[in-house]
Amino acid sequence: MLSRTLMAASTRPIILAILSRGEDYGYNLIQKVKGFSGGHIDWTEGMIYPVLQRMEVDALISSQWKISADQRPRRYFRITERGREELASELAGWGNVWKALNHFVEPLRAEE
Amino acid sequence: MIEKRGIMFDLERSIRDWKRNLQRQEAFEDGTVADLETHLRDSIDALKREGMPEEEAFHEAVSRVGGAEGLAGECGKVREYRLDLRRPWRTSRFMPALAGNYLKVALRKIRRQKGYSFINIAGLAVGIACFLLILTWVRFEFSYDRFHKNAREIYRVISEFHSPGGKINYVWTSQAPLASALKEDYPEIINSARALSWNWTIGQEGNRFREFVWVVDPAFLEMFTFIFIQGDPATALSNRDSVILTETLARKQFPNEDPMGKTVIAGRSTPLIVTGIIKDIPLNSHFDMDAIVPMELTREGNNLTEWGGHNYRTYIQLQKGISGEDVQQKVRHWGKNVDPDTQETIQLQPLTRIHLFALEGGGLIIYIYIFLAMAFFVLLIACVNYMSLASARASARAKEVGVRQVVGARKKQLIGQFLSESFLLSLIATILAVVVALAFLPVFRRLTGQEIQVSYSLETLALVVALAALTGILSGSYPAFVLSRPEPVKIFKGIFRGGQEGVLFRKILVIVQFALSVFFISGTIAISKQIHILRNKDLGYDKENIVCLNVLGGIEQNASAVKNRLMDNPKIVGMTIVDSFLDAPNSSASSSVIHWEGQKAGETIPWLIVRGVDFDFQKTFDIPMAAGRFFSREFPSDPKDGMIVNEAAVKAMNMDSPIGKKFHFWDHDGTIIGVIKDFHFRSLHKSIEPMVMKIGINLQKIAIRIRAGDVAATIKFIETEIKKIVPGYVFEYEFLDEKLDRLYKAEERMENINLSVSFLAIFISCLGLSGLVAYTAEQKTKEIGIRKVLGASVGSIAMMLYKDFLRWIIAANLVAWPLAFYFANRWLRNFAYRINLDISIFALSSALVLLIAFLAVSYQSIRAATAQPVDSLRYE
Numbered sequence: 007m008l009s010r011t012l013m014a015a016s017t018r019p020i021i022l023a024i025l026s027r028g029e030d031y032g033y034n035l036i037q038k039v040k041g042f043s044g045g046h047i048d049w050t051e052g053m054i055y056p057v058l059q060r061m062e063v064d065a066l067i068s069s070q071w072k073i074s075a076d077q078r079p080r081r082y083f084r085i086t087e088r089g090r091e092e093l094a095s096e097l098a099g100w101g102n103v104w105k106a107l108n109h110f111v112e113p114l115r116a117e118e
Numbered sequence: 119m120i121e122k123r124g125i126m127f128d129l130e131r132s133i134r135d136w137k138r139n140l141q142r143q144e145a146f147e148d149g150t151v152a153d154l155e156t157h158l159r160d161s162i163d164a165l166k167r168e169g170m171p172e173e174e175a176f177h178e179a180v181s182r183v184g185g186a187e188g189l190a191g192e193c194g195k196v197r198e199y200r201l202d203l204r205r206p207w208r209t210s211r212f213m214p215a216l217a218g219n220y221l222k223v224a225l226r227k228i229r230r231q232k233g234y235s236f237i238n239i240a241g242l243a244v245g246i247a248c249f250l251l252i253l254t255w256v257r258f259e260f261s262y263d264r265f266h267k268n269a270r271e272i273y274r275v276i277s278e279f280h281s282p283g284g285k286i287n288y289v290w291t292s293q294a295p296l297a298s299a300l301k302e303d304y305p306e307i308i309n310s311a312r313a314l315s316w317n318w319t320i321g322q323e324g325n326r327f328r329e330f331v332w333v334v335d336p337a338f339l340e341m342f343t344f345i346f347i348q349g350d351p352a353t354a355l356s357n358r359d360s361v362i363l364t365e366t367l368a369r370k371q372f373p374n375e376d377p378m379g380k381t382v383i384a385g386r387s388t389p390l391i392v393t394g395i396i397k398d399i400p401l402n403s404h405f406d407m408d409a410i411v412p413m414e415l416t417r418e419g420n421n422l423t424e425w426g427g428h429n430y431r432t433y434i435q436l437q438k439g440i441s442g443e444d445v446q447q448k449v450r451h452w453g454k455n456v457d458p459d460t461q462e463t464i465q466l467q468p469l470t471r472i473h474l475f476a477l478e479g480g481g482l483i484i485y486i487y488i489f490l491a492m493a494f495f496v497l498l499i500a501c502v503n504y505m506s507l508a509s510a511r512a513s514a515r516a517k518e519v520g521v522r523q524v525v526g527a528r529k530k531q532l533i534g535q536f537l538s539e540s541f542l543l544s545l546i547a548t549i550l551a552v553v554v555a556l557a558f559l560p561v562f563r564r565l566t567g568q569e570i571q572v573s574y575s576l577e578t579l580a581l582v583v584a585l586a587a588l589t590g591i592l593s594g595s596y597p598a599f600v601l602s603r604p605e606p607v608k609i610f611k612g613i614f615r616g617g618q619e620g621v622l623f624r625k626i627l628v629i630v631q632f633a634l635s636v637f638f639i640s641g642t643i644a645i646s647k648q649i650h651i652l653r654n655k656d657l658g659y660d661k662e663n664i665v666c667l668n669v670l671g672g673i674e675q676n677a678s679a680v681k682n683r684l685m686d687n688p689k690i691v692g693m694t695i696v697d698s699f700l701d702a703p704n705s706s707a708s709s710s711v712i713h714w715e716g717q718k719a720g721e722t723i724p725w726l727i728v729r730g731v732d733f734d735f736q737k738t739f740d741i742p743m744a745a746g747r748f749f750s751r752e753f754p755s756d757p758k759d760g761m762i763v764n765e766a767a768v769k770a771m772n773m774d775s776p777i778g779k780k781f782h783f784w785d786h787d788g789t790i791i792g793v794i795k796d797f798h799f800r801s802l803h804k805s806i807e808p809m810v811m812k813i814g815i816n817l818q819k820i821a822i823r824i825r826a827g828d829v830a831a832t833i834k835f836i837e838t839e840i841k842k843i844v845p846g847y848v849f850e851y852e853f854l855d856e857k858l859d860r861l862y863k864a865e866e867r868m869e870n871i872n873l874s875v876s877f878l879a880i881f882i883s884c885l886g887l888s889g890l891v892a893y894t895a896e897q898k899t900k901e902i903g904i905r906k907v908l909g910a911s912v913g914s915i916a917m918m919l920y921k922d923f924l925r926w927i928i929a930a931n932l933v934a935w936p937l938a939f940y941f942a943n944r945w946l947r948n949f950a951y952r953i954n955l956d957i958s959i960f961a962l963s964s965a966l967v968l969l970i971a972f973l974a975v976s977y978q979s980i981r982a983a984t985a986q987p988v989d990s991l992r993y994e
């Protein structure tokens with residue numbers, strides 16, 4: 007399970023990363039995250055919608071309503087140019103954090 | 119199985135319920151709800167595919183999606199990035215686009231409800247105009263003496279005489295040497311000057327009039343601000359025979375030439391050379407001066423280093439930033455330096471307080487407070503009209519309020535709308551009021567007896583705007599609160615009955631209005647009764663038909679010749695030369711210089727009025743003697759030795775048989791030869807004080823008693839005869855009763871203003887009352903129709919309408935009486951002789967108010983009562 011803070015920090019980059027592969031809708035986004043993380047990343051499902059709205063307000067993603075085959079209205083989200091930039095900078099950031107973590111964790115293991 | 123189906127899980131219904139719960143959260147936009155619904159259905163489908171029963175799948179999905187409140191909170195935050203932290207689903211506080219609509223609606227209301235708008239605007243305009251006028255007057259009174267650059271640093275030295283009873287007599291003159299002595303002794307006092315105010319004949323030969331001539335030390339010109347048109351303030355008074363003229367006097371004396379260096383004759387034959395011309399003294403000054411001459415001029419007649427009398431106005435100027443009170447503490451007992459036993463103390467009176475504050479406490483300032491309060495009350499009455507009418511009409515506007523609420527208006531917005539409406543009305547009223555006030559300024563000047571000047575400045579404009587705003591808030595706040603209150607659902611269902619809930623409030627408002635009206639009217643009646651008493655009280659002598667000549671001007675040497683010549687005319691009853699007329703005494707003696715035969719140790723008279731008279735005083739004024747005799751030419755010792763006291767003096771000295779007793783005042787020793795009956799020699803604010811009379815002291819005025827009838831001819835005769843004997847005599851006369859009337863100018867002014875204010879108060883109140891009656895009649899249209907159909911008479915219906923109002927007005931009387939009694943009583947304490955406040959005053963004013971109110975409501979109620987029932991019942 008992720009800590010609250012880590013979850014809060016990671017939600018937007020993960021959504022951006024998924025959408026960078028192609029447009030998608032809320033329910034599916036959740037399923038993808040859950041499926042991939044094997045349940046380690048467990049979002050309160052409804053909470054994704056305020057986040058998506060906020061990202062739309064910030065112009066990172068855009069949305070479009072489509073009626074799916076089962077006659078349900080779905081809002082499909084698509085990453086914007088600004089979203090891609092944001093994703094790149096997030097990735098760089100996460101990469102740096104990851105590198106630093108690895109670096110400082112290594113020596114301890116060596117001493118064991 | 120059928121029963122079981124009944125309680126079987128219905129997915130669609132559960133989802134609908136769940137959705138309804140979401141929709142209660144205003145933070146969700148419709149899109150979000152749709153998002154969540156699709157999500158939920160997807161989720162349920164997935165769970166069902168995994169084999170979960172439908173009901174369980176629903177609950178699981180719901181719990182995964184999360185609680186409505188939490189989600190709504192998050193959604194609410196999404197757009198919460200505006201500066202005002204406004205929730206996205208809330209309308210903004212101020213929508214400029216609506217301002218136009220507010221204005222349109224407000225103007226439409228004014229146009230459509232003409233009567234109602236007239237009452238409001240007229241009432242407010244009259245109230246504001248009244249307030250503006252009084253405010254202008256107050257500002258004028260407060261501006262007195264402030265035009266002097268050193269106004270804040272200048273003080274007038276007041277001498278205080280303490281009597282054993284703790285009473286203090288204040289005199290605003292001091293001993294001659296005090297001014298320079300104070301300046302020498304205290305470094306805080308950087309300048310000082312003496313002044314005498316003379317009513318002196320001055321001018322070129324043949325063009326001489328009595329003018330106010332001030333005799334001053336040169337420092338006087340340094341301390342006070344006079345604007346020199348010609349001449350140099352530093353040297354204008356250096357020569358003994360110099361004179362500074364005001365612009366008006368200069369023009370009067372030298373219409374076509376440059377007055378500088380020219381000669382004018384003052385008094386009998388004192389030539390003075392014009393050394394300066396100053397701008398006229400502004401009206402808002404306590405100085406009344408037409409010319410200024412140097413103190414040097416008086417050196418021969420007066421000993422300027424003598425500590426004897428208190429004859430000089432003394433002004434001092436403190437260093438900037440020094441507190442007058444501190445200096446006051448230091449100089450208070452300065453008099454002990456001259457006479458260690460003196461009972462006299464010194465007070466420093468700030469220049470800017472001279473006009474408004476009487477030394478004994480009170481003064482004009484009391485009237486200012488009273489009139490300010492009145493102005494405020496009149497304004498309040500006008501605002502009350504607005505309040506009561508607007509709240510009564512709440513129901514008429516309820517639909518508009520409902521519609522506005524439905525399309526998203528918030529309470530604050532509605533309050534803002536109604537407040538801006540009252541602001542608009544008060545603004546219109548203020549503009550009207552300014553016009554009215556300017557138009558009535560001349561009338562108001564007469565009422566106040568003051569040449570009030572309006573200062574057209576930014577400050578004035580700010581005051582007017584502030585007044586408009588105050589009126590707007592005062593009158594608009596309650597209606598705004600009431601009008602914005604109803605809930606739209608109630609309005610459209612017809613449950614809201616506006617106007618009902620404010621009934622008590624409106625009753626109170628009407629009571630307040632009429633209580634104030636009764637208060638003012640009874641005040642006016644009390645004042646006019648008191649003035650009647652002042653004018654008609656027996657003064658102890660006959661004040662009618664006495665001609666007062668202010669100047670001796672050479673008559674004194676020929677007094678008997680003039681007298682004989684005048685007495686030849688049967689129209690002339692008597693003539694006497696006196697020191698002052700009977701409106702205000704001229705001189706007095708303090709306790710230290712009064713002694714009498716039989717005086718016990720520690721026995722004193724605090725204060726003794728001294729009157730200089732001649733042999734004919736008693737005859738001319740026809741005042742009876744209580745004992746002994748008056749001065750007589752048959753007793754050659756009278757002029758030197760004879761003294762006459764009044765009954766009050768005998769009482770104050772505790773004398774059993776005063777005749778023949780020795781008496782001493784100032785440096786005069788004499789014998790009491792008679793006791794004159796008490797008579798009034800000053801205004802009736804004061805009771806009769808102890809007095810002594812002596813032949814020949816300070817004689818400077820002439821009183822002539824004539825017979826009634828053909829007064830003009832008699833006066834012409836007096837003038838011609840005097841001029842025959844004393845050529846060049848400046849003949850200016852006045853009647854004593856007119857002089858006496860002037861003593862009560864303040865009271866008369868109060869009466870005038872009170873009368874006008876009462877009139878305005880009752881007028882505005884009746885405006886509002888008739889509006890309320892019209893409203894009630896409108897509300898009861900159907901009731902009136904039905905009653906008429908059933909045979910009610912016009913009278914009974916009219917009665918039904920104003921029975922209610924009359925009850926409130928009677929209640930108002932009950933409130934007003936004690937208040938009016940209290941204040942009238944306090945005011946009357948200013949007078950030594952006053953009326954009794956009896957119930958008739960209040961009963962009369964109440965009757966008056968009832969009558970006027972009755973007339974005011976009659977029109978509306980009779981109109982309602984005479985309407986055709988078919989008109990009022992046609993609906994439905």
